[in-house]
Amino acid sequence: MSLSPDEVRHVARLARLALTDEEVTDLAPQLSAILGYAEQVSEVAADDVTPTVHPLAPSDVTRPDEPRPSLSRDDVLAGAPQVEQDRFAVPRIVAEEG
Amino acid sequence: MAALTALTATELSERLGRGEVSAREVVDAHLDRIAATDGVVADGAVWATKPAGDLGDDEVHAFLHVTAGAARAHADDIDARRAAGEQLGALAGVPLALKDILTTRGAPTTCGSRMLEGWVPPYDATVTELLRDADVVVLGKTNMDEFAMGSSTENSAFGDTRNPWDLDRVPGGSSGGSAAAVAALQAPLSIGTDTGGSIRQPAALTGLVGVKPTYGTVSRRGLVAFASSLDQAGPFARTVEDAAQLLALIQRHDPRDSTSVPDTPPDLLAHLRDGVDGLRIGVVTELQGEGYEPGVEATFRATLERFERLGATIVEVSLPHAPYGLPAYYLIAPSECSSNLARFDGVRYGLRVDAPTAEEMNAATRAAGFGPEVKRRIMIGTHALSSGYYDAYYLQASKVRTLIARDFRAAFEQADVLVSPTSPSVAFGLGTKTADPIAMYLNDVATVPASLAGTPALSLPAGLAEAPDAPGTALPVGLQVMAPLLRDDLMFRVAWAFEQDRGFAAIPTGPRAVEGVA
Amino acid sequence: MRDGWELTVGLEVHVELTTRTKMWCGCPTTFGDDPNTNVCEVCTGQPGSLPVANARAIRDATLLGLALNGTVAETCWFHRKNYFYPDLAKNYQISQYDVPLISDGHLDVEVDVAPGAGREGGADGGLETRRVRIERLHMEEDTGKSLHVGDTGRLHGADRSLIDYNRCGIPLLEIVSRPDIHDPETAQAYLRELQAIVRAVGVSDARMEEGSMRCDANVSVRRPGEELGTRTEIKNLNSVRSLGRAIAYEAERQIAVLEDGGEIVMQTRHWDESQGVTETLRVKESVTDYRYFPDPDLVAVVSRPEEVEAIRAGLPELPAATRARLTAAGVPAAQAATIVTGELVPWFDEAVAQGADAAAVANWVTGDLAGQLSAAGLSVQDSGVTGSHLAELIGLIDDGTLSTKLAKQVLEGLIEERGAKGPKEVAAERGLQQVSDEGELRAIVEQVVADNPGTVEDIRGGNTKAIGALVGQVMKATRGQADPRKTNELLRETIGA
Ligand SMILES: [Mg+2]
Ligand SMILES: [Zn+2]
Numbered sequence A: 001m002s003l004s005p006d007e008v009r010h011v012a013r014l015a016r017l018a019l020t021d022e023e024v025t026d027l028a029p030q031l032s033a034i035l036g037y038a039e040q041v042s043e044v045a046a047d048d049v050t051p052t053v054h055p056l057a058p059s060d061v062t063r064p065d066e067p068r069p070s071l072s073r074d075d076v077l078a079g080a081p082q083v084e085q086d087r088f089a090v091p092r093i094v095a096e097e098g
Numbered sequence B: 001m002a003a004l005t006a007l008t009a010t011e012l013s014e015r016l017g018r019g020e021v022s023a024r025e026v027v028d029a030h031l032d033r034i035a036a037t038d039g040v041v042a043d044g045a046v047w048a049t050k051p052a053g054d055l056g057d058d059e060v061h062a063f064l065h066v067t068a069g070a071a072r073a074h075a076d077d078i079d080a081r082r083a084a085g086e087q088l089g090a091l092a093g094v095p096l097a098l099k100d101i102l103t104t105r106g107a108p109t110t111c112g113s114r115m116l117e118g119w120v121p122p123y124d125a126t127v128t129e130l131l132r133d134a135d136v137v138v139l140g141k142t143n144m145d146e147f148a149m150g151s152s153t154e155n156s157a158f159g160d161t162r163n164p165w166d167l168d169r170v171p172g173g174s175s176g177g178s179a180a181a182v183a184a185l186q187a188p189l190s191i192g193t194d195t196g197g198s199i200r201q202p203a204a205l206t207g208l209v210g211v212k213p214t215y216g217t218v219s220r221r222g223l224v225a226f227a228s229s230l231d232q233a234g235p236f237a238r239t240v241e242d243a244a245q246l247l248a249l250i251q252r253h254d255p256r257d258s259t260s261v262p263d264t265p266p267d268l269l270a271h272l273r274d275g276v277d278g279l280r281i282g283v284v285t286e287l288q289g290e291g292y293e294p295g296v297e298a299t300f301r302a303t304l305e306r307f308e309r310l311g312a313t314i315v316e317v318s319l320p321h322a323p324y325g326l327p328a329y330y331l332i333a334p335s336e337c338s339s340n341l342a343r344f345d346g347v348r349y350g351l352r353v354d355a356p357t358a359e360e361m362n363a364a365t366r367a368a369g370f371g372p373e374v375k376r377r378i379m380i381g382t383h384a385l386s387s388g389y390y391d392a393y394y395l396q397a398s399k400v401r402t403l404i405a406r407d408f409r410a411a412f413e414q415a416d417v418l419v420s421p422t423s424p425s426v427a428f429g430l431g432t433k434t435a436d437p438i439a440m441y442l443n444d445v446a447t448v449p450a451s452l453a454g455t456p457a458l459s460l461p462a463g464l465a466e467a468p469d470a471p472g473t474a475l476p477v478g479l480q481v482m483a484p485l486l487r488d489d490l491m492f493r494v495a496w497a498f499e500q501d502r503g504f505a506a507i508p509t510g511p512r513a514v515e516g517v518a
Numbered sequence C: 001m002r003d004g005w006e007l008t009v010g011l012e013v014h015v016e017l018t019t020r021t022k023m024w025c026g027c028p029t030t031f032g033d034d035p036n037t038n039v040c041e042v043c044t045g046q047p048g049s050l051p052v053a054n055a056r057a058i059r060d061a062t063l064l065g066l067a068l069n070g071t072v073a074e075t076c077w078f079h080r081k082n083y084f085y086p087d088l089a090k091n092y093q094i095s096q097y098d099v100p101l102i103s104d105g106h107l108d109v110e111v112d113v114a115p116g117a118g119r120e121g122g123a124d125g126g127l128e129t130r131r132v133r134i135e136r137l138h139m140e141e142d143t144g145k146s147l148h149v150g151d152t153g154r155l156h157g158a159d160r161s162l163i164d165y166n167r168c169g170i171p172l173l174e175i176v177s178r179p180d181i182h183d184p185e186t187a188q189a190y191l192r193e194l195q196a197i198v199r200a201v202g203v204s205d206a207r208m209e210e211g212s213m214r215c216d217a218n219v220s221v222r223r224p225g226e227e228l229g230t231r232t233e234i235k236n237l238n239s240v241r242s243l244g245r246a247i248a249y250e251a252e253r254q255i256a257v258l259e260d261g262g263e264i265v266m267q268t269r270h271w272d273e274s275q276g277v278t279e280t281l282r283v284k285e286s287v288t289d290y291r292y293f294p295d296p297d298l299v300a301v302v303s304r305p306e307e308v309e310a311i312r313a314g315l316p317e318l319p320a321a322t323r324a325r326l327t328a329a330g331v332p333a334a335q336a337a338t339i340v341t342g343e344l345v346p347w348f349d350e351a352v353a354q355g356a357d358a359a360a361v362a363n364w365v366t367g368d369l370a371g372q373l374s375a376a377g378l379s380v381q382d383s384g385v386t387g388s389h390l391a392e393l394i395g396l397i398d399d400g401t402l403s404t405k406l407a408k409q410v411l412e413g414l415i416e417e418r419g420a421k422g423p424k425e426v427a428a429e430r431g432l433q434q435v436s437d438e439g440e441l442r443a444i445v446e447q448v449v450a451d452n453p454g455t456v457e458d459i460r461g462g463n464t465k466a467i468g469a470l471v472g473q474v475m476k477a478t479r480g481q482a483d484p485r486k487t488n489e490l491l492r493e494t495i496g497a
Helices: A005-014 A021-043 A073-078 B002-006 B009-018 B023-037 B068-083 B126-133 B176-183 B200-206 B240-250 B294-309 B322-343 B358-369 B372-385 B391-414 B437-444 B448-453 B488-502 C055-067 C184-201 C240-259 C305-313 C319-328 C333-341 C345-353 C358-376 C387-398 C404-416 C423-429 C438-451 C453-460 C464-477 C484-495
Strands: A087-091 B047-049 B063-066 B095-099 B137-142 B189-194 B209-212 B232-237 B280-284 B313-317 B417-421 B457-467 B470-482 C006-016 C079-082 C092-095 C102-112 C127-141 C145-149 C160-164 C171-177 C213-222 C232-237 C267-272 C277-283
Touching (some): A005 B372, A021 B322, A021 B437, B009 B240, B023 B095, B023 B137, B063 B176, B126 B137, B126 B240, B137 B176, B176 B189, B176 B200, B189 B209, B189 B240, B200 B457, B200 B470, B209 B240, B294 B313, B294 B470, B313 B391, B322 B391, B322 B437, B322 B448, B391 B448, B417 B488, B470 B488, C006 C184, C055 C127, C055 C305, C127 C184, C184 C213, C213 C240, C232 C277, C240 C277, C345 C358, C345 C387, C438 C484, C453 C484, C464 C484
Parallel strands (some): B095 B189, B280 B417, C232 C267
Antiparallel strands (some): B417 B470, C006 C171, C127 C171, C145 C160, C213 C232
C-alpha cells in the first residue's frame, strides 16, 4: 500500500489536520511504510474468525437511570479557550453537520 | 536523608508505621532528591519543569509538574491523623509519581502535549481517587511520550526524559518519566500506563518492576485514552512486593468504567512467597531469537536456568500468531486513537489557534497542538477506518487479535506462566531511533501480544548486559512474565521467587548514571 | 401526484427519550435549563471520561421496538460515528451501525383515500390500511445546541456560534422506515401514528415543536417500472403538516426538473415553512466517511429472550387497538382517531368507567372540551378536568338537571376552576341548574298564564303555535334555566289546551 500526497491530503481532511505541503511530502512515504508493515495481517487466514473488541468482554454493563451531581458550569467552562453567554464560543461554522 | 530515598515502599511504610520517620520527612527527602536531580524550578507550591532547551545533560527530567505544596500538606495531614491514632492504609505516607495522563482535579494534566498545556481537569481519575483515599502522597506528574505514543519518551512536547542508568540513553516509553523517577530514587513508586508495552518496556530499560495488569482490572476512568481497548494503568516499583502492594490498591471494579471487569482478581499478596517449585514456565518460541540483542538473549537464557534450579519446569510453547501482533497493534491502536483524539479541537479545553471559521480553527489547532508521531498515528488510524479500507485493516487486525488470544489460551494449557525478554534491546541512545518509526515500533514486539490478549504481564530486572554500541556498558535487561487472564497473582509469585534468588539491586550504576546513588 | 410519475418516500425519525438522566452519564435531561448547567466530564467530552449506558434507555428502546413489531437483536454493539462538529463534544456520536437494537418492524397506518367524503359517515369511511415497514430502530445520543450570533440567528451568515451542551448525550432513538411510502398523506399518517405509539408506550413526549421528535424525509420520483430515482433528503420538518407540504413540493420540483430533461442531484434540502419551498442546504459531493467502528469504551448489549418477553408483557394497549375498542363501543372512527392522537384516552376511559355513554363522552371530549381548552390555550392535562367530571356532567344532562347549553357553561366553569370543583358544585354556585322542580315551575307557569290572557285565548282558539311565546316568558322568568320540555307540559296542562 502506498499513499499518494493527494490521498494523504484526503485523510488529513477527514482527520481535520491542517498539514503543510512539506508535512504531506514527508508523511506520504512514512505512512506508506507503516501501512506496508501493518499489511502483514492480511497473510493470516481469518475469514471465519470473530473479531475481538475487548480481550475480556463483560456484557450488559449499565447504570440505573438515577441523576448524579453534574459539574458546576464554572468548572466546565474553566478550560474553554473562548466563552460567551455561558457557552463555548467558536468562529462561524461553515460545514453543515455530518 | 539520602537513605530515605533508597528505601523501598514496603520499608518506608514499616518505618512510618513504627513512627521512626514522619510522612513529611519522607516527602521532603524525595522532593529534595527531585530538586537536585530532575531539572525543575523548585519554587512555590507547584514546581514546573525547565523549558526543554534549558535542561542540563545531567538532569533526568522525569517530572513535568511537581505538586510540592499539595504533597507536603497531604503528608502533614497523614502525620496528624497517625498521631491521633487513626488507622491508616498499608502505603499511607509513601510518595508516588503519577504519569501525566491520569487526571488530577486542580493540578495540570498535559499528556506530554502542547494540546493540553495548562489544562486543569475538572475531575479526578478513579486511580487518583484510590491513591488519595489510601493516603499515598502524589509528588507530581511525570513526563511521557505525547498521548502515550512512543517507546522512548522522546515524543514529549516538553523535552526528553533521560535514563538514570545512562543519561545519554532513553528510559523507554511511553511511561519513561514514571520509570525514571523511580529508578532515580525520586519516588519509591509510580504509576504508568501500558497500551502496547509502555510500562513493561521502560521498566526493563530502567531496571524496575513494571506491571500491566489484566485488562479491565484497573479503572480507565480519568486515564486520557490513547487506545481504549488496550490502555491499562499499572505500577512501577523497585521490588516485586512493592509493585504488588501498589497494584492491590488500584485493582478495583469501577461501575463508572463499562470495561471494568466485575470479577475480583485473586489476592496478589497471599501467595506471593509460595515459590515456583513445580510450576511449568513456558518459553515462547516466537518471542526470542532474531531481532533480540545478544546480551538480552544471553541474560534471558540465564533466567531459564535459574528457574530450573528453583524447581520449575521449562517448557517450550508457541504463540503462532504472535508475529502478527505488532502489525495488528499498529492498526488497532491508531484506529482507536484517531477517534479518541478527535475531541481535541480547540472548542472545550486546551489549545486554540484562531482562524476565521470553526473548521479552519479545528484543523489549525490540531496541526499546532499535536506532535509528528501523534499526527502519524491519527493519519494511519483515520485511513485504516475509512471506507474501502476498514475490512482489510481494522477488521482483519481485530480478527488477528482473536487468534492471538486463542494462542494464549492454548499456551496456558501447557504452561502456568509464559516468559520472554521484555524488550529486544537494552536502553538505546537518545535520538538514535527517532528518524525511523518502524524501528521504534519494534521495541514493542515482545510486549504487544499480551496487550492484544488482555493477559497480565510484568517486567522485572533479569540482569545487566552490554549495549551493542558501547562495549563495557552494563544496562538493565527485563524479563517478561505473562499469566492467564485474572491470574496476576501467579505472575507476581513467579517474579518474586526469581527476584529473591537473583538479588538485583535496582540502583543505577555506571559512568553516566544519575548522581549520588552509587 | 402528477400522472405518469410515482413518488417514493422513506422517513428517518429521531425521538428523544424522557429518561431522567442522559444516555451515558447521570446529568439530568431537563428541557430549557440555563446553558451548560446539566453537564459533566462525560457529556462535555473531557479527556479521560467514559460512558456507561443508561439501563432505562435500553429498556425504553426495546419497548418501543416491540410496539413497532420489531425483532430485538440478541447481541448488538454501540459504534462510533466519527465527524467533526462543535456541538458534538467528542467529535464522534455514539450510535449503532451494522446491528441495530431493533430490526424488521412495521407500522400499519390508516390513510383517508377519499378526503372529505365518507369519513364522518360510516365507521371506516374512506380509510384504507397501509403497511410501512421499519428497517431499523437504533440507539444514539443527541448533540448540544448551537446559538448562531452576529447576524440573523441562523447558521448561514452567522459570525460565530455559541454551544450549550445541556442536550448533548440525551438518549435518542432513530427509526428508519423502508421506502414504502408513495404519497404525502401516508407519510403524515405514519408520523402521526408513530407519535401516538411513542406516547402510548410512554417513552417520550414526542413534541415536534420542542424537538423531542424530529423527522427527515428521503424523497425521490420515478416513472412506474423504472429504477428508483435519485433521492434528496429534506430536513427541518417541524410538524406533520410541514412533512406533507414538503413532500408534495419536493415531488413536484423533482418532476419538473426531470420533465425538463434535467437531473436530480443527491443533496440535503431545507424546508422553508414560510415560503413553502425546499432549498439546497448542501450537495453531497462524496458520501461522508463516518469511519464507524465498535466503541471500545463500551461493551455488548445482550437481550435474553426471557427479558425481551418480560418487556413485551409490559406493553400497554397500542393506538390501533384503542381505536378498535372505541369504535366497537360506538365511537365514530374519526372521533376515535382524535381521542387517540389527542392523548385523551385516559379521560375517555375514566368517564366511561363512571357509567357515561361512550358516544356521548366522545362527543364531549372531541367537541366542546377540545374546543374550550384550545380557546383557553390549555392542554387537557393542565386543565384539571377529569374523566369523572365529564361523566358527572353527562349524567346531569341525562337526568334533566342541565340543558346542553347549560352544560357547556358548566364546563366553562370547570375549566376556570381548573377542576378544583365538580360539575354539580359549579352548577350550584353559578345557579346554572334547570328549574325542573314541579312546584316551583308550576308557580311561574301559572303566573305567566295569568299575565297573558290574550295569548292564552289565542291558544285555546286553536293557535297552538302561540304557546312558544309563553315558553319564552317562562324562560325569561327563570333566566333560561327552565326545562323546556317540562315547561311545555305544564303550560298545556294549565291552559287546558
Ligand atoms: Mg442518527
Ligand atoms: Zn453529563
